[in-house]
């Protein structure tokens with residue numbers, strides 16, 4: 422029932438606008454408020470704060486899968502970043518006062534969220550970050566900059582990873598929430614990307630921003646631990662979205678190869694096409710089983726960091742292989758933007774980089790093996 426009602430929402434509120442949003446380089450804020458009004462934001466948030474009260478990640482999976490059917494990774498990420506990636510921090514780390522202040526707006530879509538870890542000088546090596554938040558009485562003075570921040574233009578609440586003690590690496594890190602309108606908080610341009618065109622990805626600048634201590638998220642000095650605790654869900658969300666996007670690309674391609682003919686026969690009937698499609702179909706089935714198992718583990722509170730890393734790197738690398746194969750099977754038409762596979766191809770490229778690169782994921786898995 423949830424899938425069917427979300428599909429109706431996507432058909433009514435999203436599908437007709439995707440091309441315009443891709444041209445705009447951003448989704449409108451009304452997408453969030455429309456999704457919030459229909460109950461598609463903050464499904465895990467307890468009802469007393471305006472959420473769905475359903476602590477089950479399968480709802481998030483459905484939202485991601487159905488949005489991928491629009492053929493736009495950018496539109497998908499706008500909502501999955503808010504629901505799957507940022508929300509868990511607000512749910513697990515906020516004080517009662519913070520929950521009352523922020524959760525109702527997160528659920529209604531009036532408060533759009535983002536998370537800012539990456540800086541111009543560091544990405545993978547988070548503990549080397551240089552953005553500082555130094556305590557001064559009842560507030561922190563925040564200085565530094567972040568880049569590549571998803572929802573960076575639309576966001577009202579940005580979870581910013583900072584150093585509250587710049588003399589330390591991991592143990593000097595904390596999380597603070599920076600709000601739209603705080604003095605000294607500026608947004609840079611909406612960055613031009615090769616794909617994810619409807620997604621606003623921005624630089625953020627902080628100059629002597631006075632962030633109240635009441636906006637500290639979690640415990641001072643525990644920022645790295647908080648990230649490590651929440652990143653498995655982020656990585657599973659990205660893995661699930663990758664499989665969903667690849668599945669959509671596969672279905673488009675299957676339809677295409679049945680219609681297009683060469684040498685007097687459908688191109689799908691060449692043995693090479695059949696074998697490549699059989700490989701894609703098999704790998705997608707295997708990936709879906711693993712993603713589903715990880716979601717069950719997440720729901721049971723048992724998803725480990727290394728399982729999430731396995732899912733993230735393998736599913737996103739599969740996504741890239743699948744769209745490459747599918748584009749090849751389209752021939753020259755696959756290179757034309759009017760065919761959905763073209764957008765799928767460019768949108769896929771980032772998935773093995775953001776949320777932790779494939780190499781960093783393999784480091785996590787490798788370390789868990791004791792090597």
Ligand SMILES: Cc1cc2nc3c(=O)[nH]c(=O)nc-3n(C[C@H](O)[C@H](O)[C@H](O)COP(=O)(O)OP(=O)(O)OC[C@H]3O[C@@H](n4cnc5c(N)ncnc54)[C@H](O)[C@@H]3O)c2cc1C
Nearest residue numbers: 536537538539543544545569570571774775776777778780
């Ligand atoms: C569209 C987009 C959206 C993004 N959204 C967000 C966001 O919302 N919030 C946010 O904080 N960040 C975001 N990012 C940033 C993203 O998470 C980083 O780009 C990513 O973590 C890699 O960091 P980097 O770009 O600095 O690459 P680097 O860390 O400089 O890495 C460059 C290369 O070196 C490799 N490498 C680095 N260290 C090692 C190692 N130890 N062993 C082997 N290889 C290594 C990497 O795997 C990579 O191939 C986004 C990026 C993009 C492009």
